[in-house]
Amino acid sequence: MDEELLELKKQALQEIANAQDSSEIVQIKSKYLGKRSQISRVMSSLKNYSIEERRTLGQICNTIKNEIVEALKAKNNQLISETSYSIDITMPVDEDRGSLSPITIVGNEVCEILEKMGFAIVSGPEIEDEYHNFDALNIPSTHPARDMQDTYWLGSHKLLRTHTSPCQVRAMEKYGAPLRIAAPGRCFRNEDIDASHENTFFQLEGMCIDKNISIPNLIYVMKSILSEIFDQEVQVRLRPGYFPFVEPGFELDIKCLICEGAGCSTCKGSGWIELCPCGMIHPNVLRINNIDPNEYSGFAFGIGLTRLAMMKYHINDIRVFNTCNLEELEQFGIV
Amino acid sequence: MQLGGIGTVRYRIERNESMLISCNLLKSYLSSDTLIDWLGIWELFTISSAEVERVEEKGKNTSGVIVAKVTNVAKNTPDVRLNLLTVDIGNREIQIITSATNAYIGMITACCPENGMVNGKRITKLEILGIMSEGVCVSEKDLGISQEHTLMIDLPKEYMVGRDIKEYINLDDIIVEIDNKSLTNRPDLWGHYGIAREIAAITGAKLNKLVDPIIKDTEDSVKTLTATVHSDAVNRYAAIKVSGLNQKLVDLNMKLMMHYCGYECSTLSDLVSTYTTLEYGLPVVVVNDDGIENISIKMHQDNEQNCIELNSDNLVVYANGNPIEVAGVCVLESSVATADCSSILIEVANYDATTIRKSSISLHNRNDMSIRHEKSLDPEMVLTSLYRCLQILQTLCPSACVSSNLVDVYKNKQKQRVITLSKKKLSSYLGFNMDDSMVVSILNSLDMDVIVEQDAYVVTIPTYRATKDIEQDADVIEEISRIYGYDNFEPQPLELQLDTMRHATSEYSIEYKVKEVLASKYNLHEVHSYIWYDDDFLKSIGADKSDCMAIVNKTSNRYIRDELGMSVLASTIYNARKYSRYGVFEIGTIYNSNIPKKQLCILLCDSAKMVGETYQHVKNIVYGLIRNLTNESVTFLKADAINSYMDNANVLNIYINELCIGQIGIVIPSITNRYAKTAAVVMAVIDFEKYLEIDVTSYDYQKPPKYPVVTLDYTISLKKNENYQMLENWLSNYSSPLLKSYNLIDSYDNGQKRKLTIRFKISHSDRTLRSEEIRGFAEELLSYLGRQFEVET
């Protein structure tokens, strides 16, 4: 009896597999599970067996019945999807995607890192006055940086800001101390444009003022930012650098990521890449902005977003960042 | 009278952006230099003092060059341009064929026999026109002494024949290039002596103290020289006259060293003044003395007739009433000490940095001398430099003697500065407490005296650091920390701070979110257009922006944008030539009557046939952006174009509640058609500040209705003069407690007729609607609609 039933199951499953349309499925179903089917007959004759046999046979019948039901269901689904739609699923994807400026992407990366350290992201105007762009940053009127030829002047002491550093001044005016801010933005210098010079470029200014802010704090923050941006532990070194609004002032280098310090064309053989100016905020700057340098200290840094984006995307022509040419823009993504 | 050309000013051969330092000269100032690795030290110098760009070993490519004596000169070679020389090289005589024409019998020169090397080139025997040449004669250029390459070098008679030339001339040197920029605030590093002092400080080597030389005063009849200063721009001026010069006495070693450092010196006075300039940094100037008796220095007056090329920005030195030099910038041609001049005036001065900078810029003549004067060098070094120049002059040319009294006008005396640095402040900057002994030893190594008090250090700054470099306590902290070594600091995390400033960030976050949505959800490209308008574009569309703010020192594209739409349109429209459809956006600042405004511009370009869809798409994007922030009601109302490039026919104002935040419109086809005949451009310009003001807290949670919602769809046929807005206005006045909402779900336009299908949702808040209630509502609504519109049933 058992073998008979198993043979029956095998036959049923074979017929299901061979079925071509849903009408066949209906026929197979009635043939094997209908009232007149062999399984139904065995089930109804169970009463003629002993209790022991009844249990065994009943179990076998049920298992077989379930298997056939499942197989019918699966085949039916398959038949439906095969017959309902006729589509060309090999068509190419729509490649029309939007893009963010690489500056926005890189800038946001830096901002996110700084936000985690409690920095607020602020902004300042692109047209500045001499006071915010120079005087309040301890850049005296005789300083070469104020030469007519480097700055775009608008008359009546207004100018296109030459760096994002006036955002430091505006933040001190608005928030006082303690203070943690970062300000991404666009800056302008009177330069002839070529592959490595632009008259319009992007920076990010960072500033932290509190009691007992130290040089090691600055090193820590810079190292963290740069390690996250470049997605690896970067080695940094500070060298003396001179900027009127910081003292001590530094040039920050990172160990060349391409040759790891051995020297290559990217780092011009030195093993280091000059990345951003930074330093402890000059006491004069604090004083001008009504913060007591004997109570507070702080650090500030300027990250060249244009430079960073060039490194990240391996772009060697700075003009790309001010292009509105879709052929260029399409290459950038959203992250 | 003319301004001097090249030769009247000391010029670095290559460029003025960096300086070249000779390690041989540095070594002469250090008494324990043998411990210093002169190739390796520069890495440490870079991180503690100033950036070194390049280190080059000189002389290592030249070997086997020996002192030789010409014993015969034969002209009878097959080629008349060549000479056949016989030269004694000590152990034998060899034959050399040369094109040099200055050989004479008995001449002491240098040659390189076979197997020697000249500038990396291995010398071999060579057969020239059938004659064997057994080596080469060497020119000054071959040895790196000057640019002279056509003549054999003429060596002093004392040089012993057969000796290696390196026994006499110091060809082996290490030359270091330092970026001038990194010396901006280190006036003390503009001379070799200062660099040596710095190396002593960072390595612990011992620096030889400066001793003012004793001047041989040999002239019997010392003439009277006077100097008067009529300008505050002169801090100090010193001068002395010397006569009896033989300008030919040029020391080869010194000449070589100057050449390595980038200077060509062909006369004795050139050589000596350049050398002493490079030693102490202060420019030493030599002019021809044609009987100078009185010197005066003053700003040039515009009405002076004597030199038309000068201007009132120039500080001028006059001798006997005639201008001889632009102070700190250049010597006038007529006063240059030439090769035949035997009487000179040596001047060393210290001028106001800004005055010299202005003066040199006004003459378009920024050079090595003016750049040095711009650095505020130490006036205390003026006499030291002058004496040093005299001393070397007299060593090289024993016949030189002082022919006047010394003049020294010292108007603005440089004082030592005393700075008090609190220990607390030092610790706060360093992030740790440094021992008193370490502080003292670092400052002493920099020549600064320290008195240690309970809470502070009292530091005396030497004059050469006090001119503009070290002015207050933070400057002293820099000195301590850089000598301690920035590499030795352990990074320390910032202490956590409560997010007291988080609110300041919200504007930035929203802006970034908007950009992300526009790029990722609507596939638009972010652009940054220039802050100034493009003149060509303005001209092409006949727009006049001369009322805008203008950049004074820019000749074209000088008007600052006062509307973002125009700027984005101008900088992106050319894409329409290549792309049938595209979308871009920018968030940027514009200036309207000098007031900054942040705007968002969205621009979609597609074929003119699709203009309806494009317009609708822009509208949807704007709606979506607002809905991202708030639940406030958004309405679009027909309006007039505020921008000149927009077609007045299809303009909508965008409202949030009652507040108009921007406009949507179509760019005038005649503008678009210049770039693409079949394209249409739809733009939205939004006042981004108003967008940011949207009340984001107005998100109101609304419970979904408890009882089933019934939907009723009705199609309305619009007549030619009717639009959706009219239907909307009519519907908004209809009120029923059952009506929850309605919206447009379909529109159909076959050119003849427009049909709009509106879906009405009704429900009761307390129970399921009964069918008679639904029927009642429908009848009432249809009758209301029918009063104004044609409803299809």
Ligand SMILES: [Zn+2]
């Ligand atoms: Zn490298």
